[in-house]
Structure formats: structure tokens, C-alpha cells
Amino acid sequence: MATxxxxxxxxxxxxxxVHYQTSxxxxxxxxxxxxxxxxxERLGLIGESGSGKTTMGTALMRLTRPPGRIxxxxxxxxxxxxxxxxxxxxxxxxxxDIALIPQGAMSALNPVMRxxxxxxxxxxxxxxxxxxxxxxxxxxxxxxxxxxxxxxxRRYPHELSGxxxxxxxxxxxxxxSPKVIxxxxxxxxxxxxxxxxxxxxxxxxxxxxxxxxxxxGHDMGLIAQFADTVGVMYAGRLVEIGPVRQMIKSPKHPYxxxxxxxxxxxxxxxxxxxxxxxxxxxxxLPPGCSFNPRxxxxxxxxxRETPLLLDAGPDQFAACHLYPEHSTLPPIPARVYQEALx
Amino acid sequence: xxxxxxxxGVSKRYGAFTALDDVTLSLSDTQPSMTAIAGESGSGKTTLARMMLxxxDPSAGGVFYRGKDLAxxxxxxKRQFRREVQPVFQDPFEVFNPFYHIDHVLVTPVKRYRLxxxxxxxxxxxxxxxxxxxxxxxxxxGRFPHELSGxxxxxxxVARAVLLRPKLIVADEPVSMVDAxxxxxxxxxxxxxxxxxxxSIVYITHDLTTAFQICDNIVVLYRGTVAEAGAVEQVIGAxxxxxxxxxxxxxPLPDLDKAWGGEEIxxxxxxxxxxxxxxKFAPRCPHVMDMCWQAPPxxxxxxxxxxxxxxxxxxxxxxxxxxxxxxxxxxxEAVARITQQV
Numbered sequence: 165m166a167t168x169x170x171x172x173x174x175x176x177x178x179x180x181x182v183h184y185q186t187s188x189x190x191x192x193x194x195x196x197x198x199x200x201x202x203x204x205e206r207l208g209l210i211g212e213s214g215s216g217k218t219t220m221g222t223a224l225m226r227l228t229r230p231p232g233r234i235x236x237x238x239x240x241x242x243x244x245x246x247x248x249x250x251x252x253x254x255x256x257x258x259x260x261d262i263a264l265i266p267q268g269a270m271s272a273l274n275p276v277m278r279x280x281x282x283x284x285x286x287x288x289x290x291x292x293x294x295x296x297x298x299x300x301x302x303x304x305x306x307x308x309x310x311x312x313x314x315x316x317x318r319r320y321p322h323e324l325s326g327x328x329x330x331x332x333x334x335x336x337x338x339x340x341s342p343k344v345i346x347x348x349x350x351x352x353x354x355x356x357x358x359x360x361x362x363x364x365x366x367x368x369x370x371x372x373x374x375x376x377x378x379x380x381g382h383d384m385g386l387i388a389q390f391a392d393t394v395g396v397m398y399a400g401r402l403v404e405i406g407p408v409r410q411m412i413k414s415p416k417h418p419y420x421x422x423x424x425x426x427x428x429x430x431x432x433x434x435x436x437x438x439x440x441x442x443x444x445x446x447x448x449l450p451p452g453c454s455f456n457p458r459x460x461x462x463x464x465x466x467x468r469e470t471p472l473l474l475d476a477g478p479d480q481f482a483a484c485h486l487y488p489e490h491s492t493l494p495p496i497p498a499r500v501y502q503e504a505l506x
Numbered sequence: 507x508x509x510x511x512x513x514x515g516v517s518k519r520y521g522a523f524t525a526l527d528d529v530t531l532s533l534s535d536t537q538p539s540m541t542a543i544a545g546e547s548g549s550g551k552t553t554l555a556r557m558m559l560x561x562x563d564p565s566a567g568g569v570f571y572r573g574k575d576l577a578x579x580x581x582x583x584k585r586q587f588r589r590e591v592q593p594v595f596q597d598p599f600e601v602f603n604p605f606y607h608i609d610h611v612l613v614t615p616v617k618r619y620r621l622x623x624x625x626x627x628x629x630x631x632x633x634x635x636x637x638x639x640x641x642x643x644x645x646x647x648g649r650f651p652h653e654l655s656g657x658x659x660x661x662x663x664v665a666r667a668v669l670l671r672p673k674l675i676v677a678d679e680p681v682s683m684v685d686a687x688x689x690x691x692x693x694x695x696x697x698x699x700x701x702x703x704x705x706s707i708v709y710i711t712h713d714l715t716t717a718f719q720i721c722d723n724i725v726v727l728y729r730g731t732v733a734e735a736g737a738v739e740q741v742i743g744a745x746x747x748x749x750x751x752x753x754x755x756x757x758p759l760p761d762l763d764k765a766w767g768g769e770e771i772x773x774x775x776x777x778x779x780x781x782x783x784x785x786k787f788a789p790r791c792p793h794v795m796d797m798c799w800q801a802p803p804x805x806x807x808x809x810x811x812x813x814x815x816x817x818x819x820x821x822x823x824x825x826x827x828x829x830x831x832x833x834x835x836x837x838x839e840a841v842a843r844i845t846q847q848v
Contacts, residue, residue, distance in 0.1 A: 212685045212688075213656070213685050326547070355547055356546075356712060356758070357752055357753060358546070360758070363766075382686050383686055383758065385715075385757070385758035385760045388758070388760040388762060389758045389759075389766050409762055412760055412762065423686075424760060426686060426689075426690050427686065427715075427760050428690065428715050428716060428718070428719040429715065429759060429761065430714065430715055430742050430743065430754070430757065433718070433719060434719070435694075436693055436694045436719060438690040438691035438694075439688075442655060
């Protein structure tokens with residue numbers, strides 16, 4: 165696990181909101197999300213489908229496309245606000261300062277280009293002066309960093325396995341030594357053994373570069389194995405963020421607790437528990453806390469007032485009206501788990 | 507005793523590629539069971555599932571349903587087989603025709619198998635099936651697929667299977683595309699069908715955690731051959747075959763005391779070129795010995811409820827029965843469904 169550095173944050177996201185324009189009004193996919201990342205830090209962003217985590221990752225690259233739109237907020241990358249950059253400046257910043265490892269690298273690679281040419285294309289766009297021999301040497305080095313043999317450079321994407329393609333996407337993302345790497349479910353299509361290899365490769369690369377990583381996913385187990393900080397998204401909002409150990413051992417938000425409990429282990433057989441109910445539609449959020457219709461502890465204030473992300477323990481923040489009155493999350497009543505069953 | 511279903515020494519070859527190599531497995535006709543078939547992509551698990559469903563024919567060996575060979579069944583027998591053995595597929599998005607109400611997938615089997623002689627009886631059957639998987643008929647019927655979540659759609663596919671009162675459900679990765687928070691609920695429904703309606707279930711998966719939680723026994727496949735088989739407590743709780751050990755140690759558990767550790771699994775491409783007439787796992791095996799390359803290991807029985815095809819256990823007796831189910835333990839009675847108290 166990477167140690168936390170005390171240096172200044174490399175990425176500061178402040179009150180970022182991304183809406184999708186729909187016929188029923190704006191869908192608030194990302195709703196006033198704020199967080200910061202220090203160099204070398206690993207943030208795991210977790211949420212159900214539709215919680216806004218992928219929209220978040222795309223927005224951090226400023227790759228949001230209509231009908232999506234970043235409506236407010238700022239993304240400070242190493243002291244520069246990405247929101248104020250021109251198209252040309254953005255093109256330069258992407259890959260060089262902030263890079264994306266997309267979900268499903270299979271469809272991110274150009275099927276009719278050899279890997280080497282795709283990698284050179286990306287590098288030369290930023291370093292027009294580099295000579296061919298240097299570029300080829302750089303490609304070999306990048307491939308070696310992700311555990312691929314030099315001859316892989318001459319292959320086409322269809323000649324690579326899923327794990328190799330994901331590694332190739334990683335080699336491209338790190339080709340200009342970015343300060344921040346966004347990894348959007350990089351292993352969702354891979355089986356467990358390859359998943360572990362790919363994640364360990366990402367970890368090594370990151371340690372070498374000293375880059376910060378945002379890992380987006382829905383598997384708490386994977387996030388726990390990789391991240392030092394975990395952020396939980398629900399219906400577009402960041403509802404809890406804190407150090408990984410505390411988030412698993414003593415989650416403060418009821419949603420985080422239910423999410424952690426829904427994961428079975430391999431020690432004892434236990435009743436499988438889900439989370440009762442469904443997330444609200446993003447165009448029609450309930451008043452107050454978005455989680456209140458599913459929350460076992462909801463009281464009047466939760467139905468009126470949206471909770472802010474506030475201190476709920478050392479380095480741990482939760483958007484929940486239970487705090488600061490309570491110091492820990494009360495036990496979840498057994499009936500909640502029963503309701504989640506047929 | 508005739509088995510409910512038996513695959514007898516089946517192999518499947520596609521040209522020079524062997525997807526499945528001499529696998530024998532039978533499921534009890536008298537005791538409803540839950541059996542997991544696990545392995546990475548390319549292990550042959552989906553091939554085996556499709557054979558049990560009669561979708562593809564084996565290149566060698568035979569598939570027998572209640573003692574009758576699928577290849578020589580009469581049309582009437584085949585029709586009964588098609589009704590009594592039901593599939594649940596991986597992708598809850600692709601199985602629906604977007605132009606039809608979801609009612610269509612439920613009404614069609616009722617008509618096809620003449621399950622009801624009147625419209626009102628058909629309606630009652632459909633509603634019962636929906637209720638048995640925890641869906642409210644009034645909220646579900648008359649909707650289009652896009653109006654339902656992935657989890658709800660997957661439950662409808664389970665309801666469709668239940669409608670036909672099958673003896674066996676073959677579920678191929680039924681929850682891999684469903685959110686982690688909903689997985690538990692759907693798997694619990696499968697377990698309920700098994701316990702309460704006496705339906706046997708074959709659960710194809712690469713997720714050993716859920717296999718451990720819901721199944722009695724497991725078969726771990728590697729490149730078309732059985733690596734290990736037996737009770738889930740043995741095979742997942744204390745794996746013997748180096749491949750099962752690798753699989754289990756790669757599970758990303760949300761438990762920081764069981765970290766993956768920093769060691770990289772060696773990618774031994776050098777061994778891949780070596781002539782191998784023996785164990786398919788030899789090129790990747792950390793314990794590989796000379797004998798492993800000579801001939802495929804037989805089914806050793808390191809203990810009474812497990813077999814492992816690995817020469818590390820050559821001092822143990824060899825299973826006299828080619829059937830993997832010879833080492834299966836009987837299904838245990840339902841554990842109390844709500845054991846989790848916080």
C-alpha cells in the first residue's frame with residue numbers, strides 16, 4: 165500500500181456537478197462532489213450502477229459529452245483549473261497530466277493499428293520532436309513496465325488476450341508519466357487471477373510514477389485491496405469518504421454499512437443480504453437525503469434537509485444527519501435484511 | 507439410481523482446440539442439489555453448461571437426462587427435457603426484445619407448453635412465478651425491458667424458468683452483470699427455489715465467494731479438464747490443487763487482514779513452449795515436477811469429499827469412479843435464512 169505523502173494535493177475537485185439533459189428535466193448524475201487527492205494517493209470510488217461514478221471519471225478528464233454537461237464546480241489539477249482551459253490546452257493536459265484507463269480496454273484500442281503505432285501516435289502528439297528510434301525504445305520500455313514482452317508491440321489488438329489489452333491500455337495511459345490516473349473499472353471483464361495481476365501492475369506503475377489514482381468500481385473487495393482512501397457515491401453524491409480500514413471496519417453512513425454487509429466471505433456461510441429498495445431516479449430525487457427512502461434510520465430531518473459531508477471520525481466524513489450527535493452508526497435492525505429478501 | 511442429469515466422459519473439440527476434455531458429472535435425481543462449476547475464461551464451463559442444456563452436442567461421450575441419451579431422444583422426450591431443464595443467462599439486457607412488454611417472455615412458455623387452459627389461469631401462474639422471485643406483478647407486468655433495472659430483468663428470467671416447474675436450472679453467470687448489492691438477493695432466490703421447490707441448480711461462475719455461499723459442491727475446471735472437485739468447504743475453504751489455490755488467493759476480499767500481498771504471480775511464458783502431454787496447468791504451476799509433463803494426473807482423493815488431479819497428492823488413493831460427483835457431499839439442510847445479527 166502506498167504511503168500517504170504530506171505534500172499538497174495534486175487534484176482538488178470542488179462542488180462538481182454534472183447533469184444530463186433529459187425530457188423529464190436534468191438528471192443530476194454528479195451532484196456537488198468535492199474531494200482532493202495527494203500525489204501517490206489511491207482513491208477508490210465505489211457505487212451502484214447509476215450512482216454517477218463513471219460520469220465523475222469522464223468529467224475529471226473533461227470528456228463529458230452532450231447531453232451531459234458540467235454545470236458547476238472546479239477541477240484544480242496541480243494548481244490549474246481544468247474548467248478554464250481551452251480545447252487546445254485540454255488536449256495537451258490529457259495524457260500528459262491526467263490520463264484515463266477506460267472501462268473495457270478491448271474497445272479502446274484501434275483494431276486496425278499495431279499496438280506500437282497506437283502508442284507512438286499518442287506520444288508524438290505531445291512530443292512532436294521525438295525521433296523514431298527514441299519512440300520505439302520508449303514503447304518497449306512502457307510495455308516492459310506493464311509486464312508485456314517487446315514483440316507484443318508488433319501485434320494487433322485482436323492478437324492479445326483481455327488481460328494483455330488492459331495492460332496495453334495501461335501502458336498508453338502512463339506513457340507521458342501523468343500526475344493523475346483515472347481507472348474506470350479496469351478489470352470488470354477479467355477473471356480473478358488476471359484481475360489481481362493487472363491491479364498489481366497498476367499499483368507498481370503508480371508507485372514508480374508517484375501518480376495519484378482514482379479507481380472507479382462497484383466491487384468493495386477489489387477497492388479494499390487497492391485503495392488507501394474509499395469514497396462512496398450514492399445517487400450522484402459523495403456520501404462518505406475515509407481511510408479504507410475505517411470505511412470497512414466502522415462505516416458511518418448507513419449505505420456504506422449495507423454495502424459492506426452485502427459482500428459474502430469464504431469463511432462462514434451466512435445469510436446473503438442485499439440492500440432493500442432501489443436507488444432513486446436521478447431526474448426525480450427525493451427531498452432531503454437521497455438515501456432516506458431506503459434508510460433504516462431515516463427521521464424527519466432526513467426527508468427535509470440534504471446532509472452535508474461532515475466530520476464523522478478521524479479523516480472520515482459522512483453526509484448523514486446521524487452525525488455529529490452519534491459517534492458511531494447504530495446497529496442495523498435485522499428486519500432490514502429480511503426486507504431485502506423475497 | 508439413475509441420475510437427474512449425467513454428462514458421461516464428454517469432450518468438445520473445435521478443430522484443433524479442445525474446449526472440454528473427458529468430463530463426467532452426475533446430479534442426483536432424489537436430492538435437489540446446488541453445484542457450482544467454476545474456472546477462468548476458456549476453462550470450458552460455459553461449454554459444459556450448454557451441453558447440459560442440449561444446445562451443443564459433445565464431440566465424444568454423452569449427455570443423459572434421467573437415463574435417456576439426449577442424442578437419441580424422441581421428440582416427445584426432448585420436449586419434456588426442454589421444459590424440465592431451464593437456462594438462466596448471463597446478460598439480462600440481451601435476452602429481451604425491446605419492442606415487447608416483458609409479459610412476452612412469460613406468456614410464450616405458458617402457451618408453448620399449454621400450462622393453462624384459460625387466460626385467467628395463465629395470468630395467475632405468471633403472477634405466482636413473479637412473486638416467487640420477489641417481484642410485484644402489478645409493478646412489473648405491462649412494462650418494457652428498459653423500464654426495469656438489470657437486477658429486475660434477471661429476476662424475470664428466473665421467474666420464467668420457475669413458471670415451467672423445472673427439475674433443473676442451469677444458470678450461467680447469472681449475477682456477473684448485476685450490481686454487487688443486488689447479487690446477494692438474486693442468489694438467495696436461487697437458493698430458495700432449491701430448498702422450497704426442490705429444483706436442482708447448476709451455477710456456472712468465476713466468483714468463488716458466491717459459489718461458497720450458495721452451493722454444496724463445486725467442480726473447478728482448467729482448460730477443459732477437472733482440476734479439483736468436492737464439497738465447497740473443502741475446495742474453497744482449503745484448496746489442494748495449485749490452480750484452485752491460485753484462484754482462491756486471488757479473490758479480492760473486503761478484508762484487509764487478507765491482503766493479496768505484494769508478490770506478483772509469475773507469468774512463465776518460457777514454460778509455455780515446452781512439450782506437454784501431462785497436466786494442463788504445468789506451465790503456470792509453482793510446484794511443477796518432471797512427471798507433470800509426461801501424462802495427465804489421475805483423480806487423486808486427498809480426502810473423502812474431494813478429488814484433485816495433481817501429482818502432489820500421488821500418495822493418496824485414486825478415485826475408482828470417473829464421476830466427479832463420487833466425492834460430493836450430500837446437500838445440507840437450509841441454514842437459518844437470517845443468521846446475521848449486527
